[in-house]
Amino acid sequence: MNGRPGVNGSGGPPDRGGESEEDIDALFAEVRRTAAADGRRHPFINYAPGGTINTGAVQGDQRVENRSGAPGPAGRRVKAREGPIPAAEILEAAFGFAEPAWFPEARAQLDTGILFLTGERGSGRRTAALNLLRRGGGESLALRAVDSDVDLASWAPGDGDTGVRGYLVDGLLPAHALGPGMIGNLRRLLTEADARMVVVLAEDPRLVHALERDLHITPVRCEPPPTRALFDARFAAEVPDPARRARIVAGLAPGLLTELLAADLVPAQVAELVSALVGATGEADTGEGGTGEADITGLRDRLSFLAEREAPELLRSLEGDPEALAFLLATCVFEGHDHRIVREEADRLLVLAAGRLDHTLPAPGGGPGDGQGRALPNPGFALRRSLDDLLRTVGARRAPREIRTGSRFTYTVEPVRFTRHGQAEAVLRHAWRQYGQLSGLLTEWLGAHRDEHDLTEPVGRVIGMAAGWGGGRRALQHIHTLARSDTARGRFIAAYALGMAAADPVLATEVKYRLDDWSGQRGWQVRSTVAYACATDFGAARPGLALRLLRGMFRGLTDHHERTVGRDIRNALLALFASGSQPVVFGVLADWAEHGDPAGELALATFPHLLLADSLWFQEQLLRNGDHTEAIVRLVRRGLADESLFPATRSSLLLWCRLARWNSEQSAAVDTLLTELARDMGVGELRLFVEIDRADQSDLPGRAVAHDALVAWRSGHTAAAGPAPAPPSGGTAHPHGRTP
Numbered sequence: 001m002n003g004r005p006g007v008n009g010s011g012g013p014p015d016r017g018g019e020s021e022e023d024i025d026a027l028f029a030e031v032r033r034t035a036a037a038d039g040r041r042h043p044f045i046n047y048a049p050g051g052t053i054n055t056g057a058v059q060g061d062q063r064v065e066n067r068s069g070a071p072g073p074a075g076r077r078v079k080a081r082e083g084p085i086p087a088a089e090i091l092e093a094a095f096g097f098a099e100p101a102w103f104p105e106a107r108a109q110l111d112t113g114i115l116f117l118t119g120e121r122g123s124g125r126r127t128a129a130l131n132l133l134r135r136g137g138g139e140s141l142a143l144r145a146v147d148s149d150v151d152l153a154s155w156a157p158g159d160g161d162t163g164v165r166g167y168l169v170d171g172l173l174p175a176h177a178l179g180p181g182m183i184g185n186l187r188r189l190l191t192e193a194d195a196r197m198v199v200v201l202a203e204d205p206r207l208v209h210a211l212e213r214d215l216h217i218t219p220v221r222c223e224p225p226p227t228r229a230l231f232d233a234r235f236a237a238e239v240p241d242p243a244r245r246a247r248i249v250a251g252l253a254p255g256l257l258t259e260l261l262a263a264d265l266v267p268a269q270v271a272e273l274v275s276a277l278v279g280a281t282g283e284a285d286t287g288e289g290g291t292g293e294a295d296i297t298g299l300r301d302r303l304s305f306l307a308e309r310e311a312p313e314l315l316r317s318l319e320g321d322p323e324a325l326a327f328l329l330a331t332c333v334f335e336g337h338d339h340r341i342v343r344e345e346a347d348r349l350l351v352l353a354a355g356r357l358d359h360t361l362p363a364p365g366g367g368p369g370d371g372q373g374r375a376l377p378n379p380g381f382a383l384r385r386s387l388d389d390l391l392r393t394v395g396a397r398r399a400p401r402e403i404r405t406g407s408r409f410t411y412t413v414e415p416v417r418f419t420r421h422g423q424a425e426a427v428l429r430h431a432w433r434q435y436g437q438l439s440g441l442l443t444e445w446l447g448a449h450r451d452e453h454d455l456t457e458p459v460g461r462v463i464g465m466a467a468g469w470g471g472g473r474r475a476l477q478h479i480h481t482l483a484r485s486d487t488a489r490g491r492f493i494a495a496y497a498l499g500m501a502a503a504d505p506v507l508a509t510e511v512k513y514r515l516d517d518w519s520g521q522r523g524w525q526v527r528s529t530v531a532y533a534c535a536t537d538f539g540a541a542r543p544g545l546a547l548r549l550l551r552g553m554f555r556g557l558t559d560h561h562e563r564t565v566g567r568d569i570r571n572a573l574l575a576l577f578a579s580g581s582q583p584v585v586f587g588v589l590a591d592w593a594e595h596g597d598p599a600g601e602l603a604l605a606t607f608p609h610l611l612l613a614d615s616l617w618f619q620e621q622l623l624r625n626g627d628h629t630e631a632i633v634r635l636v637r638r639g640l641a642d643e644s645l646f647p648a649t650r651s652s653l654l655l656w657c658r659l660a661r662w663n664s665e666q667s668a669a670v671d672t673l674l675t676e677l678a679r680d681m682g683v684g685e686l687r688l689f690v691e692i693d694r695a696d697q698s699d700l701p702g703r704a705v706a707h708d709a710l711v712a713w714r715s716g717h718t719a720a721a722g723p724a725p726a727p728p729s730g731g732t733a734h735p736h737g738r739t740p
Helices: 021-035 087-094 103-110 125-136 182-192 205-215 227-238 242-250 256-262 267-281 304-317 322-333 339-353 387-394 423-434 436-447 453-470 477-483 488-501 505-519 524-534 537-541 543-551 560-578 582-593 598-613 615-623 629-641 646-662 664-678 683-693 703-714
Strands: 114-118 143-146 166-172 196-201 396-398 402-405 410-413 416-418
Touching: 087 125, 103 114, 103 125, 114 125, 114 182, 125 143, 125 166, 125 196, 182 196, 196 205, 227 256, 227 267, 304 322, 304 423, 322 339, 322 387, 322 423, 322 453, 339 387, 339 436, 387 396, 423 436, 423 453, 436 453, 436 477, 453 477, 453 488, 477 488, 477 505, 477 524, 488 505, 488 524, 488 537, 505 524, 505 543, 524 537, 524 543, 524 560, 537 543, 537 560, 543 560, 543 582, 560 582, 560 598, 582 598, 582 629, 598 615, 598 629, 598 646, 615 629, 615 646, 615 664, 629 646, 629 664, 629 683, 646 664, 646 683, 664 683, 664 703, 683 703
Parallel strands: 114 196, 143 166, 166 196
Antiparallel strands: 396 416, 402 410
16 A cells, blocks of 8 residues: 555645636635534634644724635534534523423324424424424433435434434425325334434425325414514513613613514514624623613614615616716625725626626717706716715715734735625515626626635625526526636635525525536536535535445546546535544545545545544544544554655644644543554654654654653563564664664
């Protein structure tokens, strides 16, 4: 096995397929950023071998974000669609939950083993389902998601589902016939597993009718409690102290709260209202008390659910102002980015429009005019509109300066943000649905966006959402061309767009079909796109599917294009691992590594990088002798023994040692691993121990273990029976087993 080239060649720098290392590093920084959803166990990763990481706090009017590109909508939690449901999502669903009137009936049906739940979008079906499963399972957090295209007639709990108390099918699609014997079989399987299942039905009246007609089952309809009840429950959870709640309400303008609660708000809108209200007053129950000073004058302007009704009027008001209209659309797409980028993109859109954004055309004869003799503003005038004027016109603002970190340097931005949350999506959705020519122009504009890393995510997000806005059999047509792009950015935009589109259960079936088809094609571009998609929220929500797709795509190192695909697959595996699926990803990689096919080669080459993607998980496994401890030690040994993998494996383990200097548990984990390696030392283990023993830091964790192992080896003794291995680095053995 020694001398075998890794995914990136034999120890050398990876072949980027015509793309620079900086380009790819920056691009995958964006992938890892978008995959790290808020509330996951490790929300950030410091992955900088050989670099210096300063994690100190920054105070003042600026803030530092250690990420590539703009934050945008980052921080959103990925809802599990397949596999274990994170405990954080289950607990979040329970936080401030207002029990609806139909809840007891639903619990009674769930006690029979299975419950079908229906209701309108936004009515809180998933939140209610998670609370039903948690309570029905004795407050257990061991719940699993089953993807919406499942065939319930052939479904059964998995072999690894021991201890799982509940299953959630969120958005069941009418893709498979539901037979009369299906329910009885499901109840039997669930009873044997001591579990329950909630099936949330997709918004299709025909499916509900089929259940009632063929299976004699009447689904429970999810209707949220009254708005006031939702508000009271959420408000009490956010601010447990009644006196604080009274102070907040007293600080509001008379009648404002009554006016806002008079509308039929869905649970998510009520949660937003409470969060905005509590955040504005500083009265959140943080353990430090609140300031008592309400900053609620702009509360109405910050509520996203009011944006829907105002988007049409905003667009109509700009019909005669092409510059402001272009600026509005650019702000919708690039909200959160530097004002210079937003202004430049607006100018580019205006030029590309070639008059399509002008509500009034020049008068006949070529002279300027609007048909009434009045002169029109000259679009080429350099001082035509000030930035502040444009911001006021579209209802946006320039946020305080922020410091951001790219792959090679830091820079400052002054991001443009709408005053009202949700304004961007509301405007774009209305424009896309109502104005066909404008949607075509936006597609052309976004498809030819500038070659900058931090703009790929917002472009992909909008293109993906547009697939749901348009619908029809050609909903994903505008993504196909990007998926076959020769540039990494084009493929990543397509992948991100597919992930956004898959949030719609109906579109998710076509997305999965396309990705499965592309994963088996010869073209390297579409396989690269599949790898990118697996590294986004789409893969994080479906780790089993993502790993299956990745397994069959690597064709070996036949040329630089295949090396590009291999690199993209490796980065997707790292993103999946860091997104909260550590046991699943590692277990699959360990299994791949036992085979001599291309997937096995890829697994071995990925493992050294995996050690740094979440070192705490590996160290917990070693300390607690977890299910994967033996496989971890085995793969470390293989990495040290392989000449092409040794540098990366050694670097990862040395970084483990350095980072463990400030944490006793991590230090103990390092000692545990090195002690296990010392039991049966080969050349790779000896080379590692020599480097640890020669380290400058006298208190380096693992140094004592390495030193003792080397002393024993030089004395002719090893922890395991058998002759001592040959000396590392081609040295000559001393007659008595000592190094010179």
